[in-house]
Every structure is written in structure tokens, then in C-alpha cells.
Amino acid sequence: MKSVIVGTAGHIDHGKSALVKALTGTDPDRLEEEKRRGITIDIGFAHLDLPAPDGGSLQLGFVDVPGHERFVRNMLAGAGGIDLVLLIIAADESIKPQTREHFDICRLLSVRRGITVLTKSDLVDNDTLDVVRLEVEEFLRGSFLDSAHAPIISVSSKTGAGLEELKQALARIASEVPAKDSTTIARLPIDRVFTMKGFGTVVTGTLIAGSIRKDDELEVLPSGRKVRVRGVQVHGKVAEKAFAGQRTALNLAHAATEDLARGMTLAPLNTLHASNRAYVSLSLLASAKPCKDRSRVHLHVHTAETIAEVILLGEKLLAPGHSSFAQLKLADPMLLLPGDRFILRQFSPVITIGGGVVLDAFPLRMPKSDLASFLAALDKGNPQEVLAARISRRGKSGLPVDQLVAETGWPKARIASEIAPVIRGGRLLAIGDLLVETSGVEKLKSAVIDALNRFHQKNSLTAGMGKEELRETLRTSPAVFSAVVDQLSREKKLEILGEQIRLPGRGVVLRDDEAESKKIIEHAFSSAGLKVPALKDVLAGLRVDRARAQKIVTLLLRDKVLVKISDDLVFHRDALDDLRRRISSYKSKSPKIGIAEFKEFTGITRKYAIPLLEYLDRERVTKRVGDERVIL
Numbered sequence: 221m222k223s224v225i226v227g228t229a230g231h232i233d234h235g236k237s238a239l240v241k242a243l244t245g246t247d248p249d250r251l252e253e254e255k256r257r258g259i260t261i262d263i264g265f266a267h268l269d270l271p272a273p274d275g276g277s278l279q280l281g282f283v284d285v286p287g288h289e290r291f292v293r294n295m296l297a298g299a300g301g302i303d304l305v306l307l308i309i310a311a312d313e314s315i316k317p318q319t320r321e322h323f324d325i326c327r328l329l330s331v332r333r334g335i336t337v338l339t340k341s342d343l344v345d346n347d348t349l350d351v352v353r354l355e356v357e358e359f360l361r362g363s364f365l366d367s368a369h370a371p372i373i374s375v376s377s378k379t380g381a382g383l384e385e386l387k388q389a390l391a392r393i394a395s396e397v398p399a400k401d402s403t404t405i406a407r408l409p410i411d412r413v414f415t416m417k418g419f420g421t422v423v424t425g426t427l428i429a430g431s432i433r434k435d436d437e438l439e440v441l442p443s444g445r446k447v448r449v450r451g452v453q454v455h456g457k458v459a460e461k462a463f464a465g466q467r468t469a470l471n472l473a474h475a476a477t478e479d480l481a482r483g484m485t486l487a488p489l490n491t492l493h494a495s496n497r498a499y500v501s502l503s504l505l506a507s508a509k510p511c512k513d514r515s516r517v518h519l520h521v522h523t524a525e526t527i528a529e530v531i532l533l534g535e536k537l538l539a540p541g542h543s544s545f546a547q548l549k550l551a552d553p554m555l556l557l558p559g560d561r562f563i564l565r566q567f568s569p570v571i572t573i574g575g576g577v578v579l580d581a582f583p584l585r586m587p588k589s590d591l592a593s594f595l596a597a598l599d600k601g602n603p604q605e606v607l608a609a610r611i612s613r614r615g616k617s618g619l620p621v622d623q624l625v626a627e628t629g630w631p632k633a634r635i636a637s638e639i640a641p642v643i644r645g646g647r648l649l650a651i652g653d654l655l656v657e658t659s660g661v662e663k664l665k666s667a668v669i670d671a672l673n674r675f676h677q678k679n680s681l682t683a684g685m686g687k688e689e690l691r692e693t694l695r696t697s698p699a700v701f702s703a704v705v706d707q708l709s710r711e712k713k714l715e716i717l718g719e720q721i722r723l724p725g726r727g728v729v730l731r732d733d734e735a736e737s738k739k740i741i742e743h744a745f746s747s748a749g750l751k752v753p754a755l756k757d758v759l760a761g762l763r764v765d766r767a768r769a770q771k772i773v774t775l776l777l778r779d780k781v782l783v784k785i786s787d788d789l790v791f792h793r794d795a796l797d798d799l800r801r802r803i804s805s806y807k808s809k810s811p812k813i814g815i816a817e818f819k820e821f822t823g824i825t826r827k828y829a830i831p832l833l834e835y836l837d838r839e840r841v842t843k844r845v846g847d848e849r850v851i852l
């Protein structure tokens with residue numbers, strides 16, 4: 221069974237609520253105050269099943285809106301999810317201010333289908349009805365409700381005249397509404413929150429995307445609260461699952477009514493994010509005043525509203541009837557996805573001035589010309605170009621698939637199938653879960669080579685650049701970095717030495733004075749045998765400065781020409797090798813050696829003998845037993 225949301229629109233007292241009641245049997249004015257005052261204050265709901273012209277059946281969910289100008293914001297909360305509008309005009313009053321305003325809103329929200337209903341036909345004679353019809357036809361000309369393709373039907377909710385004809389037209393047009401895709405990521409903008417005895421917290425709304433089933437874990441945005449669905453009702457009846465396009469009520473666990481409000485959205489856990497900035501395509505109504513850059517406005521999206529600042533991205537003044545790309549800065553964050561329609565109302569006095577469509581809710585700083593082509597690609601809406609533009613915008617850092625899901629609201633499976641041909645075409649690369657533009661990877665590869673080159677030039681006494689240091693210099697993610705480094709290593713454009721990376725054949729290069737110093741140090745220790753000089757004395761006598769001298773020592777230690785036994789006690793490797801040999805031949809004389817014998821045997825002082833013996837213990841040449849060493 222197909223579900224279609226039907227919204228009313230029109231001036232106060234033109235008979236919207238009476239018509240919904242005449243069609244469905246339900247009085248949409250549910251509040252006590254509404255019944256007492258006889259006016260609609262907030263949105264009301266009703267439903268009706270109709271046979272479809274093709275023999276199936278149609279489930280119509282009605283959203284009845286208030287016509288009073290003071291309650292347009294409530295009207296907007298209801299207008300968000302509608303597929304089909306009933307534009308209601310009383311035959312005895314014809315077009316009035318909220319007829320125009322609601323009609324503008326429907327056009328700005330891009331409502332595509334509807335029926336114009338001339339109500340209270342019992343109050344006027346046929347001539348008057350004809351005149352009103354002509355006026356209305358003129359008013360609607362060129363719009364989605366143009367009488368050339370959308371019906372104008374006169375009815376009386378009092379006598380029932382015209383209601384059958386209206387039902388037939390409703391069934392026909394509702395059956396033309398395209399079926400909604402329930403495999404998209406679920407979104408339920410909340411329009412009502414209340415408690416029900418025996419159930420607890422209940423929220424209602426029009427499910428605008430995806431599906432929600434009993435026991436689903438959901439997230440409330442923007443608050444981030446996690447809730448569980450205890451029960452689902454669709455069009456007033458218990459259901460296992462609600463699908464996109466259905467009036468839905470959810471009984472929620474883990475949430476009190478205070479935690480929820482109209483304007484919040486329910487979505488799957490950890491999938492979508494609220495934002496307080498968005499790039500949009502904005503149209504100003506012909507009836508509005510010119511819109512200045514940085515104007516403050518009221519922003520309405522689905523059931524949410526907040527104050528926003530309009531930053532025009534083109535000319536600094538938007539003329540009535542014109543469109544422009546803009547950035548909206550929101551006073552409070554809300555969940556926005558590309559394709560979401562919005563309405564702008566003037567800050568004061570509050571009247572509808574325009575609206576448009578969200579292009580991107582994750583604005584990033586980028587050069588003006590790049591931004592213009594980015595927004596143009598989003599506005600055109602070709603899915604492959606949209607994905608490529610979003611990935612390209614992230615440059616060499618790439619974009620994780622999860623973030624692409626959050627940016628587009630498209631499920632992973634859809635992204636994967638849209639992007640596969642672009643990857644095959646060579647324009648994008650998939651590195652694990654990350655998508656990167658191929659040219660971004662190429663740029664990163666040359667940036668790696670440049671960074672290594674600069675490093676080698678500055679650090680001629682170091683073998684290579686630390687991996688992490690290189691990654692931080694390039695400001696890129698670990699995944700992209702290691703993919704690029706591996707690729708460059710396979711291409712033999714760099715070499716990986718443990719935690720260091722260097723260009724092939726590069727590394728330590730000694731200048732003349734450095735090479736000379738290295739020789740002096742080496743000689744100082746090789747000629748000293750075990751009676752070594754203090755390292756700092758050797759370094760003090762060199763031509764190179766202390767920092768460079770220290771680096772040369774590090775090189776000698778790395779190459780194991782020198783061996784460090786303790787702080788400031790360094791030996792040449794030949795001296796130590798010689799010592800080992802002599803110790804093992806000593807073993808044929810005695811299996812043990814004491815400190816005194818060791819001093820005598822090597823000819824060195826106690827100051828050196830103790831650290832040396834400890835070194836030999838560590839090297840498992842000797843083993844300490846009491847005051848003596850067993851030779852191993």
C-alpha cells in the first residue's frame with residue numbers, strides 16, 4: 221500500500237480543517253483551545269484510505285495547518301514532508317494574504333503536486349464561483365498548480381457537494397506521487413512529543429527517509445541522546461516497521477519528554493551529524509525586499525527553526541526574484557542534508573521572504589573559485605560528480621567513507637556503487653575506507669620527496685627523517701601517508717629504514733671538517749686502548765661545533781665503531797674485542813677473576829674497571845659471584 225502525505229494550505233477561516241474533517245471524519249483541531257476558539261493553532265493530523273485508480277489502495281496522511289499569520293511557523297513545521305497540497309480558497313473571500321504566503325511556501329519547498337479547492341461553494345452563487353475560479357486560475361498560472369495540469373475543484377464541506385470529485389482527484393494525483401526509497405538513511409523530524417499513559421514517551425512525525433522498526437536504536441539530533449524504539453504506529457495503527465512517506469508515531473525508551481522537542485530529528489546511531497553552517501542555493505521571492513549580505517533571518521527546515529545569518533557568496537545584495545549561493549550561519553545546530561528544502565522569513569516583521577535547498581552542511585574554507593565550482597557541482601546534482609567534488613575538496617587528506625555518508629545522507633552501498641566507475645576511470649583512489657583524488661595522491665607523493673630533500677639538506681649528519689615527523693610535516697592522515705610511502709618505496713623513490721625514511725643513496729654526508737673530526741675521534745679512542753680519554757675532552761679539541769661533534773659521535777656509536785659503556789665512558793670496538801679475547805685466554809689460568817686481578821691484568825684504574833666489568837656482565841662474558849667474576 222502506498223503512503224502519501226497530503227497537506228492543507230490557505231488563509232484562516234477558508235475551511236481547511238472543516239474539509240479535512242469532511243474527508244476523513246477526524247477533526248484535526250485536537251487542542252482544547254483550538255476547539256474553544258474555533259481556529260487552528262498547531263498542525264493537526266488525520267488519515268484516509270482510498271482505492272487507487274489501478275485497483276490498489278492508498279494511505280493518505282493529512283497534515284492540517286493553521287492559516288492565521290501568527291502561526292505560520294507552525295504551518296511550516298507541517299509543510300516539510302508533504303507530497304501533495306490542497307490549496308484551499310474560500311469561494312466567498314477568494315485570494316487573501318496567507319493564500320499567497322502559503323502558496324509561496326509550497327513553491328519554495330518544491331511541492332510538485334496539488335489540487336486547488338474552492339470551499340464554501342454553498343455560500344456563493346454560480347456567477348461568483350466562476351469569477352473566483354478565473355481569479356484563481358490567473359493567480360496560479362505558470363506554477364505547479366496551473367489549471368492546465370492541476371485540478372481546481374469547488375466543494376462544500378457543509379452540503380458535501382464536490383467531495384466525491386475531490387476524493388477521485390486525490391486518489392489519481394496521490395497515485396502519481398513517486399514511491400519513496402526506504403533503503404536510504406532514516407530521518408524522522410519530530411513534530412509532536414507527549415506521554416501516553418501506559419506507554420511513556422511518544423514522538424510523531426512524517427518519516428522523510430528510510431525505515432524505522434521496533435527495537436531500533438536511534439540517535440536524537442542535535443542532542444546526540446540515544447533512544448530505543450519500543451513500539452511503532454503508522455497512521456494510527458500498530459506496525460512492525462514504518463517506511464518513508466508515512467505518518468509515524470514512535471514509543472521511545474531512554475528519553476523523557478523534556479529530552480525531546482519539535483525540530484529535533486531521529487536518525488540511526490552515529491551516522492549523521494548536526495551542523496550550524498550550511499552552503500545553500502537561495503531564492504528570494506519577487507515580493508520580498510532586497511536581501512543584504514549578513515542579514516539575520518528566521519530559518520525553517522522540516523520541523524526545525526532557528527535564527528540564521530545569510531552570507532551571500534556572489535553579489536553583496538540579492539535582488540527580489542533572484543537566486544544566489546549563500547552560506548547560512550545558524551544560531552543553533554540542526555541536522556541538514558543536501559537536498560533539504562528550507563524557508564527564510566524576515567527577522568522583523570516576520571514574513572516569508574524566500575527559501576531554497578541545502579547543498580552542503582560541512583562548509584570548509586577554500587579558495588573562492590574552487591568554492592564556486594564545488595557548489596556548482598553540488599547544485600547540478602549528478603551523483604558521481606557530487607561524490608568526486610566532495611572527495612576532491614579534501615585534497616591530499618582524502619575522505620573516509622563514513623564521513624561521506626554523513627555529508628550526503630546516502631548509505632554506504634549507494635556510495636560504493638556510484639563511485640565504482642569513477643575509481644575504475646582512475647580519477648579517485650580507494651585506500652582502505654578512505655577515498656582520495658588521484659591528483660591529490662600525486663601531489664602528496666611529490667610533497668614527500670620535497671620534504672625528504674629538504675630534510676637531507678638540513679640534516680646531513682642524520683641517516684633519515686622520522687616517519688611521524690614526515691607525516692606531521694605533510695599534515696595528512698596515517699592511512700594515506702602509509703599508502704603513499706609504501707607506493708614510493710615500491711617505486712624505489714625512497715627507502716624505509718625501520719622508523720626512518722630517506723631518499724635512495726642519501727643519508728649521512730660528511731663535510732671535510734666533519735670527516736676530519738670523525739677521524740680524530742676514532743683515532744683518539746683506537747690509540748688509547750682501554751685507557752680512554754674523557755669524551756668531552758676529545759670533542760673540545762675539534763674544529764666543528766659541539767652539536768655537530770655530538771652527531772658525529774652518534775654516527776660512530778650507530779655504526780658500532782665506538783661503544784658506550786656508561787655516561788661519558790666510551791671505548792673503541794677494537795679495544796673491547798681485544799679485551800674479550802684476553803679474558804677468554806685468562807680462563808685457561810683461572811675460571812674466576814677478582815677486581816684487583818682485573819685492574820692489574822688490564823692496567824686500568826678502579827674508576828674504569830668497575831663499569832667495564834659491569835659491561836662484561838651485561839654482555840655475558842663474565843658473571844658476578846660475590847666480589848669475583850666467573851668467566852663464562
Ligand SMILES: Nc1nc2c(ncn2[C@@H]2O[C@H](COP(=O)(O)OP(=O)(O)O)[C@@H](O)[C@H]2O)c(=O)[nH]1
Nearest residue numbers: 232233234235236237238287339340376377378
Ligand atoms: N457554509 C460553509 N461554512 C464552512 C464551510 N467550510 C468551513 N466552513 C466554516 O468556516 C469556518 C472556518 O472553517 P475552518 O475549517 O476552521 O477554517 P480554517 O481556518 O481554514 O481551518 C467555520 O466556522 C466552518 O464551519 C463550507 O463549506 N460551507
Ligand SMILES: [Mg+2]
Nearest residue numbers: 236237259260
Ligand atoms: Mg483550521
